[in-house]
Amino acid sequence: MVKKEKQSRYLHGGLNFGFSIPRMSATRIVFLHHKGYESGDYRLDKYCTEETCLETVIGMDTRFYYQIKEYYQGILASWERGVGYLEKENELACLIRETPVKYWAGGDTEPGFYRPGSKGRKYKRDSILVVESVSPKEFREATAAPYSVVATMEPQRLTPVQLEENTLLGRKDDIIQAIDREELVEMYDLENLSIDSLTKTQKQLPLKARRVDLIRKDSVISAPVLRATPDNYDEDTKPPAQQGMIIYNTEKSCLQFYNGEKWVTLKECEED
Numbered sequence: 001m002v003k004k005e006k007q008s009r010y011l012h013g014g015l016n017f018g019f020s021i022p023r024m025s026a027t028r029i030v031f032l033h034h035k036g037y038e039s040g041d042y043r044l045d046k047y048c049t050e051e052t053c054l055e056t057v058i059g060m061d062t063r064f065y066y067q068i069k070e071y072y073q074g075i076l077a078s079w080e081r082g083v084g085y086l087e088k089e090n091e092l093a094c095l096i097r098e099t100p101v102k103y104w105a106g107g108d109t110e111p112g113f114y115r116p117g118s119k120g121r122k123y124k125r126d127s128i129l130v131v132e133s134v135s136p137k138e139f140r141e142a143t144a145a146p147y148s149v150v151a152t153m154e155p156q157r158l159t160p161v162q163l164e165e166n167t168l169l170g171r172k173d174d175i176i177q178a179i180d181r182e183e184l185v186e187m188y189d190l191e192n193l194s195i196d197s198l199t200k201t202q203k204q205l206p207l208k209a210r211r212v213d214l215i216r217k218d219s220v221i222s223a224p225v226l227r228a229t230p231d232n233y234d235e236d237t238k239p240p241a242q243q244g245m246i247i248y249n250t251e252k253s254c255l256q257f258y259n260g261e262k263w264v265t266l267k268e269c270e271e272d
Contacts, residue, residue, distance in 0.1 A: 009175065010065045010159050014057035014133035015048050018068070018095065020123035028097035028119055029089060030068065030129060039128050040074070055093055057133055060086045063145070063162065064133050066095060070121070071128040078106045080121050081134065082114070083144050095131055101144045102137075113140070136160060151176040228255060238263065 017033040032054065038045045050056065058064045063085045070078045082100035086093055100120035104111045114120065123129060135157040136142035142150045142160040149169060153159045153176055163169060167178035172187060185191060198205075214221070233239065234251035243260040255266040 009058055009062050009177075010133075010135065010161075011057060011153075012133055012135045012157070013052065014054040014064075015044070015052050016054050016093075016131045017044075017048060018129035018131045020125070020127070020129065028084075028100075030095040030097065030123075030131060031089070032086075032093045032095065032131065039071070039130070044130060054086055054095070054131065054133060058086060060088070060093070062086070063098070065136050065141070065144075065160070066097070067132045067134045068095075068097075068121075068123075069130040069132075070123055071130065072124060072126075076106070077127065078121060079104050081137075081141060082120065099144050101141050 017037050017039055018030045019033065020030055039048075054064075063083060065081065066084045067079060067081045069076060070080075080097075080100055080103045082097055082102070084095050084097045084099070087096055088094070097120045100114045100118050102111055102113050103121060105121075136144075137158075139150065139158070142148070142158045145160065145162045147164075148160045148162045151159045151161050151169075153174075159176065161169065161176050161178065163178045164180070167180045168184065169176070170179040170184075170187070171177075172179060172183060179187070228246060228248035230248045230250055233247045233249055235249070238247065238249075239245070241258045241263070243258060246255060246257045248254075249256050249265075252265065256263045257266065258264075
């Protein structure tokens with residue numbers, strides 16, 4: 001598996017021609033031909049355009065389900081399907097075959113499944129490779145990556161969705177995918193929604209926090225009525241004194257504040 005989690009887009013319809021360097025086969029790399037390459041099959045050459053290339057349909061550094069068809073001397077010699085992603089290698093786009101899943105070795109052989117950890121097939125240097133993004137054909141292929149669920153983004157097409165740690169399953173940008181906390185907040189504007197809910201509520205909000213700090217300079221708490229709870233403190237049960245603290249003394253029935261040295265009683269206003 002790759003070192004970091006990647007978003008998955010198991011979409012079909014991407015197409016590139018590719019080539020392999022046999023000495024690099026252990027790294028599972030298949031290089032993609034740039035625009036202008038022709039395979040000799042006019043149907044494929046016509047279909048392989050800038051709009052259908054894998055970099056456009058899937059994007060770089062994104063996990064998808066691939067299929068590689070190997071043509072040798074004009075004949076289909078083998079195919080392989082699995083989970084991979086696109087990266088840049090020496091400024092060239094390439095397919096990293098992350099998890100090869102199923103293969104056909106050519107001739108009269110039956111298709112088979114790779115064992116976990118397999119590196120996939122080795123391709124001849126002069127083979128023509130057709131690299132496509134496809135939908136998995138069966139459930140076993142759809143769950144090649146761990147922590148995956150199977151969904152549908154199009155009728156009757158299996159779409160694996162891999163869930164990264166601490167994510168939810170949701171639909172974003174018209175794609176069923178793993179949704180992390182930041183994306184969830186963005187989707188539903190939860191920050192503003194929470195603030196909006198607080199500003200509109202008329203319910204009493206009991207907070208168990210020991211202290212609320214307004215850290216912005218010159219912050220002000222403003223309300224039509226400010227009330228010090230009248231049933232907490234008397235002469236013997238005053239809180240640990242902190243400069244600027246205000247309490248209601250139930251024994252003296254008055255407000256007191258701590259000036260840094262002692263508790264000072266706020267005097268009653270004289271009537272005119």
